[in-house]
Amino acid sequence: MPSPFLSQSHGCQGWRGEMSERIRAFDWSTTELGPLEGWSHSLCNAVQFLLGSPVPLVMLWGRPGYMIYNDAYSVFAGGRHPYLLGSPVELGWPEVAEFNRNVMDTCLAGGTLSYRDKELVLLRHGKPEEVWMDLYYSPVPGDDGAPAGVMAIVVETTERMVSERRRQEAESAYREANERLHLALSSGAVRGLFVWDLETNLLSGDARFARTFLLPVEQVEQGLPNDRAMQMIHPDDFDHLNRQVEQTIALRVPFKAEYRIRQSDGSYQWVLASGRCEFGEQGQPLRFPGVLIDIHERKIAEDELLQLTHQLEQRVEAEVQARSEVEERLRQSQKLEAIGGLTGGVAHDFNNMLQVIAGNLHLLARLEPANERAQRYVQVALGAVDRGAKLSSQLLSFARRQQLQPTQCDPLRIYQGLGELFQRALGETIHLDVQLPRDSWPIYVDRNQLENALLNLAINARDAMQGEGTIRITGENVTLDEAFCAGKQVEPGDYVCLSVCDNGIGMTQEVLEHAFEPFFTTKPEGHSTGLGLSMVFGFVKQSGGHTEIISEHGVGSTVQMYFPRSARNAPDEEPQASDECSACGGExxxxxxxxxxxxxxxxxxxxxxxxxxxxxxxxxxxxxxxxxxxxxxxxxxxxxxxxxxxxxxxxxxxxxxxxxxxxxxxxxxxxxxxxxxxxxxxxxxxxxxxxxxxxxxxxxxxxxxxxxxx
Structure with a gap:
């Protein structure tokens, strides 16, 4: 039988509203309610009541809780309307399915439920929303009087709850601020209260404020020109203070400014001025009340922390730089070590070949003692062998494979025996400036190799100065610390530093990085083997020392050789060669x-x-x-x-x-x-x-x- 509520013949055309039309248009035959024409009398009455209410109402009919609601509820549903119509409530609101399941179980059993400011999280406009609602649930009887559905009254209280929360937060913030102010006023940190009248430009304050600015208390309490107080502020803080005042007035934001006030002894104390600007009905600035707080100790601590941080940053930067330098020196040392191993092996095989050649040349010379032509050829070949042997010796020196015969040496006596040789080798256009200490520590080195090293460095210096200038040879006793020795494969301790310095063309950074590598030279082809510096490097390292080059392009170079101080007892006299060389006895x-x-x-x-x-x-x-x-x-x-x-x-x-x-x-x-x-x-x-x-x-x-x- 058609429902009198929804049939035009029963007067339902008198009901207005969007939901009335949507309920008629919905295909209810897809639900357990069945077609609209077969609805029960109790269901039709409940829907009639629901549509006529201005309060958001939704009815959940049957065990699934099919949703039927009015226009007011459709507004509450937001983006889920009209899709909620005819849906089981647990599918319509899945995020609160458990809550609604309890509602259905309770009310269909004849009970009622009510909630005040119930907090739920709903998806109404595509994203989770925190909402508060007053909810009232009551059973709706069917034709047989037993509960057939649930009528829900939904009153959203979100706006009121949000406002209440904000009010509580504001009250809490006010209480905290008030407590801080009272605490500050009761502690010794407050240096005074002030009011600046912007219309009259008069500044007034309490006794503490007057004493802070070294002003008469009576005048400050009555009000005096603001310029009087400004005279006590550090000149470097004027601009900052004025900018803060202008910003506070223009943007109507709280005022905060840190500045220094001159004291009676001429020193300055840091204070924090905090306040706000009050405006008139026309928006004009009227008064500037505030409080002055002592922050001197805090500023001193901040400055000390800033300095400490800066020092720490500098130390970290220095440590990083030092570590990079150590790593670079280590890479260079490993590279030179690898090259040294290779050149040492080459020199060994080369010397064996030279021995075969030289030995046979000597034998050939003895076979033809009267043949001048043959003797001349042999001597030329032996000269080439000597040059090859010298080259091999230089390779072994760099590779630290040469046989050293060290003795206790005094650097001053070494040079005294070399002065004439140096001058002949370097030429008359080179001036030698020798500055060796008379109290030099003894060193334990191969004297011949040290002489060769000094001569090599002097010749390099001469060439760098293009044959003219002054070469300075110096020596000094030094103590190397761990910082200097880091990454250089040399132990800290006492050393004798022998230096050869010139004012020649110097080296670029690129040349400096390769200076100790064998066969590396900047001289024209044929003018150098490129083994001079590498030989010096190998000899000094083999003697337990360290070599460094300090050079600047266009200024000159200094090569420093560090030899460890010897703790051996000096010999009484130089060893003499044995005169005993008896004739061969057929051994x-x-x-x-x-x-x-x-x-x-x-x-x-x-x-x-x-x-x-x-x-x-x-x-x-x-x-x-x-x-x-x-x-x-x-x-x-x-x-x-x-x-x-x-x-x-x-x-x-x-x-x-x-x-x-x-x-x-x-x-x-x-x-x-x-x-x-x-x-x-x-x-x-x-x-x-x-x-x-x-x-x-x-x-x-x-x-x-x-x-x-x-």
Whole structure:
């Protein structure tokens, strides 16, 4: 039977409102309510009541709670209207589904619910909203009198609640501000209260304010020109104070300004002026009340903190810079170490080849003593061998593989023996300015290598000055600290610094970075091997010291060599060369050499010198000969050989014999097999390759002459 409420024949055309039309148009047959024409009498009456109410009402019908609501509720629903119409309430408001489930269970069981200022979070306009509502829920009976639905009255109180919250926050802020003001007034921090009358430009205040500005209390209480007080403010603070006043008046914001006030002793104290500007009905500024607070200690603390922060930043910056420099020096040192290892290996093989060439040239010269042409060719070739040997020596010096023979030295005595040589090498257009201390600490170095290093540096300085100018050679006792030694692979302690300084063209930063690398030179091709500075670097490092270059392009350069101070006792006198070099007596010499060419040349030279020669291609064969009882007068062995038995093992065997068997080493370089940092002990004898027959004979006689010692 058609519903009288919604049928035109029953007068429902008298109801107005958007929702009345939407309810008629909705297809209710898709819900459990069924078509509109079949609605029950109780449902129609409830809808009639709902549509006629100006209060937001929504009815939830049936167990699912199908939603039917009026125009006022549609406004509350926001963007969810009209999609809520006919939807089960838990689907319509899923964010509060549990809340609505409790409502349905309670009211369909005959109960009622009410909430005052219920806080919920709803999605009404596409985003979560915090809302407050008064909610009233009552059961709606069906035709049989049992609860068939729920009528909900929804009154939103969000605006009132937000206003109440803001009021409470404002009251709380006011109370806190008032408490702070009372606390400040009761503490000693407040320096006074003031009022500045902008229309009369008169400034008045309490006694504390007057004492702060060193003004008469009576005049301040009655009011005096503002300029009187301004005279006591630090001149550097005028502009800032005026800007703050102008900003407060123009923008109607609170006034705050920090400035200094002169005291009776001429010093200044920091204060904070805080206040506001009061305006008249026409918007004109009238009065400027405020409070003066003592902030002097705070400002002093802030300044100290600022200085501390600045110092800390400078220290951090310095530490970062120092670390970068250390890392760069470490990279440079590692690069030079790698190059040194390579050049040392090359020099070893090169010296072996030079020994074969030199040995055969000497043999050839002895075969044709009357052939002047042949002798001339041989001497030219031997000159080339000497140059090659010098080049190899420079490579070994850079690689720190040269054999050093250090002694206790006085730097002043070293130069005294070199003065004439330096002047001849440098030329008459170079002036030498030598400033060596007479109380210099002793150093333990190879004197010949030190002389070569000084001469190399002096020649470099001469070339940098294009042959004219003054070269200064200086020395000083210095103590290097940890900061200086960081990243330089040198230990802190006492050193003697020998410097060679010129006022030549200097070096660019790019040239300076490569100065110690072998074969690097800025001179024209053919004028330099590029090994001078690298040789100096290797020699000083091998002597336990450190080398630095200080240079500025267009100004000049200074090369500094730091040698550690020696703690050894100075010898009474320089060692004298032995006069004992007796003629060959036909001794038996065991030659141990893995290079066949070098071995054959050595055997030939020794035989021509009158020695009886035995040979072994490695340490194992040599040890086998000796263990079988072969008697020898001297072992002549290469230092570096393949195999299990090393040259050092042969040396140990020779020392254990009674009497000990003399042993003479030979090598291109030792790789620290028989030495420590290429510094030989007193009882170790080494003949460096390439060697001449004369050098070989002299060394053999010297070693044989000392047999039996120790």
């Amino acid at each position: 038996t010499i065991l030659v141990v050499e893995d290079d066949a060419g070098v071995r054959a040349t050595a055997v030939e030279l020794l035989q021509q010198l009158g020695y009886r020669v035995l040979t072994a291609a490695n340490g194992e064969l040599a040890q086998q000969l000796l263990d079988e009882g072969t008697r020898v007068d001297l072992i002549f062995t290469d230092v570096v050989m393949p195999g299990r038995i090393k040259s050092s093992d042969l040396a140990d065997w020779a020392r254990r014999q009674m009497p000990p068997v003399p042993l003479l080493f030979t090598s291109g370089f030792t790789r620290d097999v028989i030495s420590r940092n290429q510094q030989l002990s007193a009882d170790t004898h080494l003949l460096s390759k390439p060697y001449t027959p004369q050098a070989l004979e002299s060394m053999l006689r010297s070693v044989l002459a000392g047999r039996g010692a120790g």
